[in-house]
Amino acid sequence: MTSQDTPRVHEVLVVGCGAMGSQIAMACALAGYRATAFDLDTGAIDRAAVELRRRLDRDVAKGRRDEDAVTAAFERLSFTTDLDAAARRGDFVIEAAAEDLEVKRDVFARLDALAPAHTILTTNSSAIASSRIADATSRPDRVANMHFFNPALVMRCVEVVGGPETSAATVETTAALARRLGKDPVVLRKEVPGFVANRILGAARDEAVSLLEQGVASVQDIDTACRTALGYPMGPFELMDLTGIDIGYRAKLARYAETEDPGDRPSRTVTELVERGELGRKTGLGFYGYADDGTQYPREDDGIPR
Ligand SMILES: NC(=O)c1ccc[n+]([C@@H]2O[C@H](COP(=O)([O-])OP(=O)(O)OC[C@H]3O[C@@H](n4cnc5c(N)ncnc54)[C@H](O)[C@@H]3O)[C@@H](O)[C@H]2O)c1
Incomplete structure (x- = not known):
């Protein structure tokens, strides 16, 4: 070039x-x-x-x-x-x-x-x-x-x-x-909210949360499937915990304000985690728990509101 x-x-x-x-x-x-x-x-x-x-x-x-x-x-x-x-x-x-x-x-x-x-x-x-x-x-x-x-x-x-x-x-x-x-x-070829890569990332994340909310599999098992079957370097829950659950939440709120599509609303689980201040690695709790040295451990409740 x-x-x-x-x-x-x-x-x-x-x-x-x-x-x-x-x-x-x-x-x-x-x-x-x-x-x-x-x-x-x-x-x-x-x-x-x-x-x-x-x-x-x-x-x-x-x-x-x-x-x-x-x-x-x-x-x-x-x-x-x-x-x-x-x-x-x-x-x-x-x-x-x-x-x-x-x-x-x-x-x-x-x-x-x-x-x-x-x-x-x-x-x-x-x-x-x-x-x-x-x-x-x-x-x-x-x-x-x-x-x-x-x-x-x-x-x-x-x-x-x-x-x-x-x-x-x-x-x-x-x-x-x-x-x-x-x-x-x-x-x-045309403007679309979220462009391409983040839309696909978001769709995978939404599906992961939906499977969790339907009780289909645990946070850990959904992440494992994404890593071992789909070759993702990190599962969607691990990634949300890493980037901050509040970041994705705010992005969805902004998208919903623009599109008014109910599908763009943040999920019940993500909303509840944000309201509880459980934002992922940075707060020590998210879809997983994190020890002081950063070691990740599964949460018994998978972070799902009861
Ligand atoms: N962080 C990401 O992962 C990421 C990825 C892709 C795109 N973006 C986009 O890139 C942009 C910047 O994100 P970031 O993560 O670097 O943010 P950041 O907060 O790290 O940096 C933003 C910088 O802009 C400066 N700033 C604010 N208002 C300004 C102004 N009027 N004139 C000049 N400088 C000003 C701030 O002082 C700050 O240093 C955003 O639009 C964001 O959506 C971020």
């Missing part, structure tokens, strides 16, 4: 330096782009710089990356709290700020006023379709979703989703940029 696939993209601006933005900016710098990562919070910038250095040093030590390439990438990567200057230079923007529609609309309106006319503005949002943001700009044809997975330096899937007004050229450039980052872009 060469820069000819993204001929007008030399400088990428990433908005938000948190878990996702920091690694996305690093991925761009590693791919040869000049990358600027912007955040309002200097603490987030400091944490991102330290964490990226630690992670990349570890990759070099383990022989996963070339030391000279990593040094060169860090020279191409800069951090800033000055959006105006960074936006004026950016040919391509990936927004990875807070998951809040109003925050994203404000950021996009500001970027639209500052960035060159050719600049494509994308959002890494997991749930907000870019068409809900595009009308905050004067360039809805150059707005799209570019959805990375966590950790962004490792996961190869990037979902590229255009809204009704997104141009084919914007989708093509976004997919080409993803390829240049070493990713395997998945281009959706």
Whole structure:
């Protein structure tokens, strides 16, 4: 893959330096782009710089990356709290700020006023379709979703989703940029809540909870079937406990608010666990229990409300 696939993209601006933005900016710098990562919070910038250095040093030590390439990438990567200057230079923007529609609309309106006319503005949002943001700009044809997975330096899937007004050229450039980052872009033909991967993940999770609620099998046995029959690295209950049961609960509430489809409502079991504050590993109880040293043990009640 060469820069000819993204001929007008030399400088990428990433908005938000948190878990996702920091690694996305690093991925761009590693791919040869000049990358600027912007955040309002200097603490987030400091944490991102330290964490990226630690992670990349570890990759070099383990022989996963070339030391000279990593040094060169860090020279191409800069951090800033000055959006105006960074936006004026950016040919391509990936927004990875807070998951809040109003925050994203404000950021996009500001970027639209500052960035060159050719600049494509994308959002890494997991749930907000870019068409809900595009009308905050004067360039809805150059707005799209570019959805990375966590950790962004490792996961190869990037979902590229255009809204009704997104141009084919914007989708093509976004997919080409993803390829240049070493990713395997998945281009959706239309906007749909949750995109592809998280919808499938969600459907498996909902089925697992439904089987549990019907008394078909235990939490442990359902997880075992997913690992040993389907090759999942982790069962759906283990995964919910790891990511936080409240995270999936809130995502479902947001989806339900958008679709009003009763099937998108959080399940009885998940709702009850969240109300009890049993949110998974981080609280020591979820679908499983966790000892102080993190060892997982089965719960007698499977976490199901009686
Ligand atoms: N964490 C994940 O697993 C994941 C996966 C895919 C997509 N996403 C999406 O990526 C986005 C970021 O998620 P994250 O997990 O990195 O969040 P995070 O909380 O780790 O980081 C968000 C960063 O954005 C900054 N920020 C907030 N408002 C800002 C603004 N107006 N301008 C600039 N910076 C601002 C915050 O200071 C923070 O550093 C969200 O839209 C989320 O849906 C997250």
